[in-house]
Amino acid sequence: MEDSIVVSEHSVAGPRQFDLDKCVHCGLCLNACPTYRVLGVEMDSPRGRVYQMVQVANGAPVTESYQEHIGLCLACRGCESACPSGVPYGRMVEDARAGLEAIAKRGWFARKVRQFVFGRLLQSRGLLSIAGTMLYLLEFSGLKALGRGVGQLKLLGRLGDLQQLTPSADPPFFFSQIGRTFPAEGERRYRVAFLAGCIANVSFARLNEATVRVLQKNGCEVVIPEGQGCCGALHLHSGMKDEARKLARINIDAVLAGAYDAVITNAAGCGSTLKEYGELLEEQPEYAEKASRFSGMMRDVTEFLGGIELNRKLGRVDAAVTYQDSCHLAHGQKVRKAPRDLLRAIPGLAFREMAGADICCGSAGVYNVVQNEMAMMILDRKMESVNATQAQIVATANPGCMLQLQAGVRLHGKEQRVMHVVEVLDLAYKNYSGA
Numbered sequence: 385m386e387d388s389i390v391v392s393e394h395s396v397a398g399p400r401q402f403d404l405d406k407c408v409h410c411g412l413c414l415n416a417c418p419t420y421r422v423l424g425v426e427m428d429s430p431r432g433r434v435y436q437m438v439q440v441a442n443g444a445p446v447t448e449s450y451q452e453h454i455g456l457c458l459a460c461r462g463c464e465s466a467c468p469s470g471v472p473y474g475r476m477v478e479d480a481r482a483g484l485e486a487i488a489k490r491g492w493f494a495r496k497v498r499q500f501v502f503g504r505l506l507q508s509r510g511l512l513s514i515a516g517t518m519l520y521l522l523e524f525s526g527l528k529a530l531g532r533g534v535g536q537l538k539l540l541g542r543l544g545d546l547q548q549l550t551p552s553a554d555p556p557f558f559f560s561q562i563g564r565t566f567p568a569e570g571e572r573r574y575r576v577a578f579l580a581g582c583i584a585n586v587s588f589a590r591l592n593e594a595t596v597r598v599l600q601k602n603g604c605e606v607v608i609p610e611g612q613g614c615c616g617a618l619h620l621h622s623g624m625k626d627e628a629r630k631l632a633r634i635n636i637d638a639v640l641a642g643a644y645d646a647v648i649t650n651a652a653g654c655g656s657t658l659k660e661y662g663e664l665l666e667e668q669p670e671y672a673e674k675a676s677r678f679s680g681m682m683r684d685v686t687e688f689l690g691g692i693e694l695n696r697k698l699g700r701v702d703a704a705v706t707y708q709d710s711c712h713l714a715h716g717q718k719v720r721k722a723p724r725d726l727l728r729a730i731p732g733l734a735f736r737e738m739a740g741a742d743i744c745c746g747s748a749g750v751y752n753v754v755q756n757e758m759a760m761m762i763l764d765r766k767m768e769s770v771n772a773t774q775a776q777i778v779a780t781a782n783p784g785c786m787l788q789l790q791a792g793v794r795l796h797g798k799e800q801r802v803m804h805v806v807e808v809l810d811l812a813y814k815n816y817s818g819a
């Protein structure tokens with residue numbers, strides 16, 4: 385490994401040997417890796433990262449360099465799709481990060497901020513509502529638009545780029561809908577539970593409403609189970625496995641209290657983690673069976689709609705659309721066809737595939753905040769592909785990707801509209817005239 389300051393001489397927990405042994409160092413994953421494509425550095429490729437994990441597992445000291453290369457990984461799992469040997473890279477990077485988290489030395493302020501965000505803010509409806517209201521007031525005052533404008537002039541450096549990524553508050557917040565049941569339109573074909581997320585209740589309340597409407601249009605009685613909360617994906621990606629397990633148990637109890645044909649999410653990043661609750665809790669006797677039952681019922685909303693007979697009373701949307709795969713949908717859940725099929729089903733909508741649609745846009749949970757420079761370089765390239773399609777709508781399947789792409793449009797785009805696939809469907813249902 386490269387010479388670097390040693391962080392820990394002692395062995396740290398990391399990926400299982402069984403997983404590490406799967407890599408045959410063929411390099412077929414390299415071109416699928418966004419950080420390797422930008423930097424061209426082996427240590428920032430999947431193969432290089434696996435090599436470093438093996439070294440640490442074999443007793444090499446943990447260095448700052450190791451922390452940086454593991455930290456710069458988006459956990460997008462593009463390498464998993466490319467790998468012929470079935471290397472479970474997503475699980476391995478989560479395990480590597482959990483090991484690093486256990487020995488992390490942070491300053492007092494950084495520790496407190498982290499504790500507050502992960503331990504309290506994301507788990508509290510009250511605190512998220514307060515944060516959302518403050519965000520809304522900031523927007524209402526015009527200060528946020530001013531900040532974005534200044535950021536675009538590159539006067540604020542990295543802070544300017546972060547300004548581009550701040551989510552918007554979207555009152556009234558969706559928290560008020562939790563506990564409600566929405567009837568199916570027409571004959572009831574399914575009874576589904578909808579998990580509304582955490583930040584999405586504040587920043588994507590209209591998307592959540594559109595999701596419920598589209599499900600209702602497709603014969604679903606939609607229950608928003610009381611007691612649900614943050615799925616723990618951000619905790620898991622940041623190495624906080626125990627906290628993620630606690631949140632998983634809360635959601636499992638909330639959902640299994642009812643009887644459903646499926647449990648739906650519109651956030652691919654959350655869906656990937658929700659589908660892995662079975663694995664996350666497999667060593668907890670009281671929850672192992674319940675967690676695997678829960679995960680078996682989880683469906684991304686596009687996956688669910690793609691698997692049933694779609695209500696075809698869709699009006700015209702006269703525009704060209706391109707689709708950005710959400711990594712956790714394409715690579716994590718292997719759902720690629722359903723969102724494209726749904727878009728192609730809409731009359732008037734011309735589908736244009738972009739080059740490298742399944743390469744990460746740089747969003748990756750909180751990555752675009754903590755690794756902002758790399759995230760913006762990846763976004764820059766992504767927008768070249770988006771612009772080349774000349775589509776007016778950029779559709780995707782994850783709120784985090786929507787935020788990143790909206791920033792991309794502001795910085796490098798051609799005034800494209802960024803929409804979730806279900807929002808495009810919702811628009812088509814609204815446009816239906818009955819003719």
Ligand code: SF4
Nearest residue numbers: 407408410411413467
């Ligand atoms: S992760 Fe897979 S594709 Fe990449 S080098 Fe290892 S075996 Fe090859």
Ligand code: SF4
Nearest residue numbers: 417457458460461463
């Ligand atoms: S998860 Fe994504 S960024 Fe990380 S090594 Fe794999 S392809 Fe590269």
